[in-house]
Amino acid sequence: MTTEIKRKLNVEVNGITIECAAQARVLDAINEAGFDVPTLCYDERTGPQGTCRMCLVEVEVEGKTQQVAACTAFASDGMQVATHSDEIVDYRKTILELLLSETSSPTACPKCISFKKCELHDAAEQYDAKWDAFPSLVAREKPKDPNPFIQRDYDYCISCFRCTNICNDWEQAGAITVHGRGQENSIASFFNNDLLQSPCTFCGQCINTCPTGALTDKKIVGKTKAEDLKRTKTICPYCGVGCGIHLLSENGQLKGTEPDFDAPSRGSLCVKGQFASWEFVKSEERLKYPLIKKNGAFERASWDEALDLMTKRFTEIREESGPDSIVCWSSARSVTEANYLMQKFSRVGIGTNNIDNCSRT
Ligand code: SF4
Ligand code: SF4
Numbered sequence: 149m150t151t152e153i154k155r156k157l158n159v160e161v162n163g164i165t166i167e168c169a170a171q172a173r174v175l176d177a178i179n180e181a182g183f184d185v186p187t188l189c190y191d192e193r194t195g196p197q198g199t200c201r202m203c204l205v206e207v208e209v210e211g212k213t214q215q216v217a218a219c220t221a222f223a224s225d226g227m228q229v230a231t232h233s234d235e236i237v238d239y240r241k242t243i244l245e246l247l248l249s250e251t252s253s254p255t256a257c258p259k260c261i262s263f264k265k266c267e268l269h270d271a272a273e274q275y276d277a278k279w280d281a282f283p284s285l286v287a288r289e290k291p292k293d294p295n296p297f298i299q300r301d302y303d304y305c306i307s308c309f310r311c312t313n314i315c316n317d318w319e320q321a322g323a324i325t326v327h328g329r330g331q332e333n334s335i336a337s338f339f340n341n342d343l344l345q346s347p348c349t350f351c352g353q354c355i356n357t358c359p360t361g362a363l364t365d366k367k368i369v370g371k372t373k374a375e376d377l378k379r380t381k382t383i384c385p386y387c388g389v390g391c392g393i394h395l396l397s398e399n400g401q402l403k404g405t406e407p408d409f410d411a412p413s414r415g416s417l418c419v420k421g422q423f424a425s426w427e428f429v430k431s432e433e434r435l436k437y438p439l440i441k442k443n444g445a446f447e448r449a450s451w452d453e454a455l456d457l458m459t460k461r462f463t464e465i466r467e468e469s470g471p472d473s474i475v476c477w478s479s480a481r482s483v484t485e486a487n488y489l490m491q492k493f494s495r496v497g498i499g500t501n502n503i504d505n506c507s508r509t
């Protein structure tokens with residue numbers, strides 16, 4: 149007798165039957181069926197932790213009904229899921245109002261003002277949750293942190309710990325951790341609150357996963373209006389890895405970048421992609437034409453002058469010291485064809501295998 153392994157499950161979400169993978173979670177089935185529940189502590193890259201309880205739904209299996217966190221519970225064959233029963237909607241609204249009572253005013257949220265509606269305030273709006281439904285708790289202090297990239301305002305923190313999870317488990321930087329308990333808790337770097345003294349690589353992932361205005365891009369926050377920001381999907385121009393980004397622009401002016409979570413890089417960026425891949429566009433120091441150093445100072449030259457000089461000097465150096473005295477360094481920002489030509493020039497034109505690219509640096 150052979151045991152048949154069931155590879156697909158039939159799950160009914162709000163009356164719609166869908167087929168999902170045998171290992172699917174209830175949240176996967178909900179998304180597959182086209183419904184949405186708030187998931188304030190969930191980032192698919194680090195997996196579920198089930199702490200915010202916003203994704204609670206009612207499930208019925210073989211006549212038994214229970215409430216489960218959709219992000220952690222596994223789906224089962226024949227399961228019926230209700231995402232928005234009156235009881236669940238009321239429950240979510242109460243949780244949101246409790247969270248709002250721990251945080252600063254939604255009208256001053258730096259993420260909502262400068263970038264886009266944050267997940268907390270988006271959910272609060274959807275569920276008509278009021279900021280003043282419960283007495284507010286004591287405001288948390290902003291850490292004094294001179295780093296140039298990340299604005300930290302923990303009075304918007306809801307202790308979801310997406311930032312510590314992404315920093316420790318995904319980026320493996322181990323720069324931040326949870327410090328203290330309850331309303332006294334905060335997100336801190338080890339031993340002090342200054343990110344510049346921590347192992348932080350300024351990858352920006354904590355900003356991008358944070359569902360509130362607690363963490364924002366310091367270079368942009370306060371300088372843009374969320375309603376005017378335009379996002380253009382592209383590839384980071386900094387190195388050959390080619391992580392997906394969105395360029396942020398306002399009235400035709402480049403303002404910054406955000407990672408593209410739909411790209412193969414799944415939202416990961418390095419400090420250059422996150423905070424600097426746009427600034428050089430308007431730099432006064434960009435090279436726009438050839439420069440030749442004469443008497444210790446660079447002077448503008450024509451392409452013919454520059455190419456003649458290069459041919460002369462390359463020939464002289466090769467004759468004096470041999471082809472391996474020359475190294476060619478190619479730009480990872482160039483297209484593949486240009487890099488191919490560069491290695492051809494190095495190997496065939498100069499006669500050396502000394503060719504590398506700047507992706508390694
Ligand atoms: S920027 Fe990156 S390395 Fe630094 S704290 Fe955030 S997630 Fe960690
Ligand atoms: S700073 Fe943001 S991501 Fe980190 S625990 Fe607070 S709300 Fe969550």
Ligand code: FES
Binds near residue numbers: 186187200202218
């Ligand atoms: S998203 Fe499921 S408990 Fe937070």
